[in-house]
Amino acid sequence: MTLEAPSASTYTALLALVAQTRALMDAVVATGADDEEIAAVTEELRALTERLDAVRRPPAEVGEPRWLMGNAVVGAANPFAPPIEIEYLPGGGVRAEQVFRPLHEGPPGLVHGGVSAMVLDHLLGTALGAVGRGGLTASLTMTYRAPVPFGTPVVATAEYTRSEGRKSWADGRMALPDGTVLVEATGLFITPSWFPGEL
Numbered sequence: 001m002t003l004e005a006p007s008a009s010t011y012t013a014l015l016a017l018v019a020q021t022r023a024l025m026d027a028v029v030a031t032g033a034d035d036e037e038i039a040a041v042t043e044e045l046r047a048l049t050e051r052l053d054a055v056r057r058p059p060a061e062v063g064e065p066r067w068l069m070g071n072a073v074v075g076a077a078n079p080f081a082p083p084i085e086i087e088y089l090p091g092g093g094v095r096a097e098q099v100f101r102p103l104h105e106g107p108p109g110l111v112h113g114g115v116s117a118m119v120l121d122h123l124l125g126t127a128l129g130a131v132g133r134g135g136l137t138a139s140l141t142m143t144y145r146a147p148v149p150f151g152t153p154v155v156a157t158a159e160y161t162r163s164e165g166r167k168s169w170a171d172g173r174m175a176l177p178d179g180t181v182l183v184e185a186t187g188l189f190i191t192p193s194w195f196p197g198e199l
């Protein structure tokens, strides 16, 4: 079955909804409203949730135009996604600059290590996809060298390193704009035997 991407106007409307939802999530994390106000807002949100949930779009399939719309890292339709915008570098490799928010908190005032792992996992996978070696993460090794701050830019980069058959490896890291490395990642990705795409 070929699924259609949402129309341009639906897509634009969806982007606005997602941006507003991200702002809501940030506000929820930080709110100091009193319990009555929280209860009133909760009721309004319950009604809004029911309206949106009344109609669902079918899930996307690999390769179709909107297949990453729901992705937790880059998904335009996913309010949980920071979202990360990935740049393909001319010499191979990928780069993304991101300002994390209190929504991504782990230790107070710092980004959660699992969020860093999620972002780097995706970046490694994208670096492999860029050289035609796309696959699923089989193992991911993280080295946390310094805390990742929120509210200030962090630069993530990743690149393909090598392959053996269906197995491919990529390396990546997050750093401050001055180059100070905060987190390093190395991952093994395996192109599943069922995957019809080219190796």
Ligand SMILES: CCCCCCCC/C=C\CCCCCCCC(=O)SCCNC(=O)CCNC(=O)[C@H](O)C(C)(C)COP(=O)(O)OP(=O)(O)OC[C@H]1O[C@@H](n2cnc3c(N)ncnc32)[C@H](O)[C@@H]1OP(=O)(O)O
Pocket: 062, 121, 122, 123, 125, 126, 128, 129, 130, 133, 134, 135, 136, 137, 138, 139, 165, 166, 167, 188, 190, 191, 192, 193, 195
């Ligand atoms: C679907 C393709 C996508 C393509 C995308 C292309 C474009 C990219 C563009 C946009 C970027 C998107 C970026 C996304 C990034 C996010 C990534 C994720 O979050 S992925 C979700 C989390 N990961 C899982 O859910 C995997 C769950 N695991 C599995 O499904 C299987 O275990 C799998 C596919 C990883 C391997 O299963 P088997 O049946 O194909 O593997 P066997 O045949 O047993 O082994 C093959 C070889 O790999 C080794 N191997 C298997 N698993 C290993 C492991 N965990 N560690 C080390 N080696 C392992 C084996 O020892 C074997 O090695 P020997 O050939 O004998 O040398």
